Amino acid sequence: MKFRSSPDSVTSQPPRVTAPKRFSVRVAEWLLDSPRLGDSQNAKHLAGRLLKQPAREGVVVAQSRLGQLMCRECGNARDRRIGQDLLRQAARAGDRRAQQELGLIED
Template sequence: MPRASLTLPSRSTDQRWSLHVALWLLDSPRLGQLAWAKHLAGRLLKQPARQGVVLAQSRLGQLLCRDCGNARDRRIGVELLRQAARSGDRRAQLELGRLYRQPRSLEPLQARHWLQQAAAQGSHEAQRLLNNL
């Protein structure tokens, strides 16, 4: 009788699982609005973002900038968005453009730069925001 071998999931399998579950939570129409789901998704995105997974950096950055009230989390979120945007993530570029247009950060040159990057990748929202700058 053959022996069943026990194989432990690899770190990359764990990372992919965490990323998929986090994205599912955030993108779910009902769950994505709940505080506990956002908190869990943030925890699941943390390790992949630290390991340089661009999608995790982008989504965690958005989460920290939009849903966390403290300045420290917001700074971390902006840095994660910047890393993802530099790697070519259109969603992060658009989010940075939006952030830099807001009165509290009002940096029109940065806003224009990131919105142009996102528009060059086909973002209609970025193009609309550029026209309004």
């Protein structure tokens, strides 16, 4: 028995959509920028967790916001160093917020 092969357009998977990555960054930004939620430690913790993976994947906005969060909110030197590294990466990519934050830290 011979099976018909389906055309490549049917069997091939569509290109991977980056919507979840963008969504998590937008939710994290909303949490951090919200006047009522932005001061909550739980909201900051959740925002940090949402920003972590996109920052690792090179999303400049996520690197910048996570770097700022780590430099301002973390109590230990290791986390502040990681935050500064993220800010440097974002600043090299042209992010103005990261460049300003680095200027404040290094002065």
